[in-house]
Amino acid sequence: MNNSFTHTIAVDGPAASGKGTIARRLAQELGYYHLDTGLLYRAVGWLAKDQIDDELACGKIAAGLDPSQLRDPGFVSNLPSESTGELASRVSVYPQVRTALLAFQRKIAILSPGAVLDGRDIGTVVCPDAGKKLFITATIEIRAQRRWKQLISSQTSLTYEQVLHSLQGRDQRDSTRSTAPLKKAADALLIDSSHLTIDEVYARAIGHIRS
Numbered sequence: 001m002n003n004s005f006t007h008t009i010a011v012d013g014p015a016a017s018g019k020g021t022i023a024r025r026l027a028q029e030l031g032y033y034h035l036d037t038g039l040l041y042r043a044v045g046w047l048a049k050d051q052i053d054d055e056l057a058c059g060k061i062a063a064g065l066d067p068s069q070l071r072d073p074g075f076v077s078n079l080p081s082e083s084t085g086e087l088a089s090r091v092s093v094y095p096q097v098r099t100a101l102l103a104f105q106r107k108i109a110i111l112s113p114g115a116v117l118d119g120r121d122i123g124t125v126v127c128p129d130a131g132k133k134l135f136i137t138a139t140i141e142i143r144a145q146r147r148w149k150q151l152i153s154s155q156t157s158l159t160y161e162q163v164l165h166s167l168q169g170r171d172q173r174d175s176t177r178s179t180a181p182l183k184k185a186a187d188a189l190l191i192d193s194s195h196l197t198i199d200e201v202y203a204r205a206i207g208h209i210r211s
């Protein structure tokens with residue numbers, strides 16, 4: 001391959017599949033940049049929380065998003081919760097929001113020496129020419145368990161059933177939206193992490209990148 005996305009690694013998958021952990025570790029190992037694209041949608045969802053049904057308003061907020069806000073710990077502390085994930089999923093169906101966030105993602109994707117981007121549509125829409133692509137998934141019950149454990153160690157009083165219900169809603173919305181739905185790229189390596197440790201998933205991922 002000979003294009004500017006040669007050193008881009010696309011890591012896609014549903015919520016709580018482990019893709020973020022794998023993407024971060026790959027970037028660290030390879031000395032690449034890392035962008036968690038979900039954070040961009042979470043930031044827009046949070047900022048647009050009072051206008052969530054208004055596509056035009058959400059699109060304007062996305063267009064005006066200053067990515068340096070993502071370095072502000074006060075702002076970023078609003079983003080990990082499951083309720084912000086829900087807001088992110090709702091604004092992510094709007095084509096205007098997706099278009100507004102595209103250029104920034106591509107700018108990061110072509111940074112030298114390389115970049116790992118994780119999200120839902122990196123291998124299909126943001127960087128279809130990425131040099132390597134992974135699609136990491138797991139059963140909904142296992143993902144809900146993982147997310148619930150993560151959340152109870154921080155701030156939540158949500159039950160496992162509530163987390164499961166929220167993930168089901170997000171999966172459904174993220175994979176059925178008409179613009180850039182969650183979907184495995186034809187040339188992505190599928191890793192089902194349901195019965196693998198994070199080290200086993202990582203071994204498959206880095207093996208594929210180095211192949």
Ligand code: DC
Binds near residue numbers: 037
């Ligand atoms: O990966 P995450 O849970 O932080 O993502 C939050 C929401 O953002 C997710 O439910 C859908 C949306 N999203 C998206 O539509 N496209 C991406 N590339 C990343 C996230």
